[in-house]
Amino acid sequence: MKKKDFGPKIFDLLLLFLVFLFFQYITMIILNLILLPFELTQDKINLIYSLSIPPISFGLILYFGFKRSKIKVKSLFRNTDLSLLKLIALLILAISLNIILSELNNILQCFFPLSENSVKEINIHLFNSSLPITIISIISTVITVTLEEIFFRGIILKTLLQRYSVSIAILSTSCFALLFSFDLQHIISLFTLHLLLGWLYARTGSLINATLGRILYHSITMMAIYLLPYKIRGFNSKLTSVATFQPLWFNLLGVVLLILGVLLLYIDLKRGDN
Template identity: 30%
Template sequence: MQQARAFPGFWQSIGLLALIASFQMIAAGLFAAFGMRELSAGHLALVNFITISLGIWLGLLFSKQRFSDVFPLRFDAAPIVFAAVVTMAGGIILLSEADNLMRTILPPPDWLVRIFENLTTGEEGMFGSFLALVVVAPLTEEYLFRGLILNGFLKRYTRLQAILLSSFLFGAFHFNPWQFVGAFALGSLFAWLYVKTRSLFLPLLGHALNNAMPLILTKIDVNVQGFSSELGATVEFQPLWFDLLGLILLVSGLWILQIQFQERQEPADSDTHDPFLDGEEER
């Protein structure tokens, strides 16, 4: 008797994401019915937490797996955490420059800039922005994309395919081209970290650090052209030395991570032929 294929596959994931998006539109409609057409950061946090959690719960039911199997959470050794933070710091710098390039080629509409500014500057309340960006977004999105979806993909596709496909869906789920590139790149990094550690801890940490950066920049006196500038300001590119710093941090962090992963017996990679990424399908 042939064993049922793991849930979700690619098209099943698209269906699940469409269902979550419909939940979000219904929630937004309910708020609009009460005269709240522009949601605060706190309300966005509430809507996203409820709708994405509902989608995760439904996906877990269809997967017929235990919560701990789909959403493993174990703390990693200090050197690995340090290297992951260094990698994230470099990635944040380089993706900031990529965002500058994207906004130069395709300027975002004013209404979208206003939404981002309200959410990332904490103007409507720092607690609401912190809750939406640093708590709810990492928890819900990592459990959905690196937990439920990537877990299913790893049982259906090669590791490289699983990482790229799940990251593509992560980028697409942001529903705008200005966030797609950054979300796809970070999603690929988080997915690789999950494959290497079989834990959501580092993806959660990296996601929270990335989302916290705009809030941190509003509270500290740092002025780096193109990095700490306001979203609505004229697009400026970062200094070359700052981009080089980002590249050095990214490469150094990945190098340290790879050394750490090679030095320990990993549950997923003990039989790997490629030290960076095994392309064979998991069974």
């Protein structure tokens, strides 16, 4: 630890979180006023909320965060540090983590089962959406995760690394990021993902690496749901209120790909050190 004065920094994080909630609330009110004349069903309104509120809220909190931290946007992208080998490693790791973390979510569902209404809404959104809605959903997700990485790694983690040890900074950022998800169903996978992305940023000093890794991870998720014709039980099949587990061979594939991805990333990082 570089300093012991946790107070101001914790206060800043809590302030950012409260401001984020405020931006979400204001965005929802404005959307309500805009949508009121159209007399849409509640399902359509919820869909519009899910597609528009996250990117708008993170865009606003980013502006607030940059103003408060005085970090320049251009300074975050000066270090590219991206090779073909690292790109391949990140792609393989994205696939493996999708498999492994998906099964962790299935295990977690045993302890936190979904309600019938939640299952119905999620399945309608994921599997019964029209092509335009699917495309908009993909674009919204990519924009949101990009803004999240700039916020969590580019502002929060970058600032904490200047004050505290690497482990404390990464752990604090990962815990802080969970506050923004409000998703107990995926808390383990989200926490694991934020830890790994935090380590990648701290190790390489490149926000592009962390952002690309996050985009690849979510892109694999969306391709598995929307584009993969073969449905794998517990992975890209329809949700049920009772937990459904993935086939053993599929989990083993995830472990093998994880080992391969880690090995390729290790080789690339060692090359960069030499």
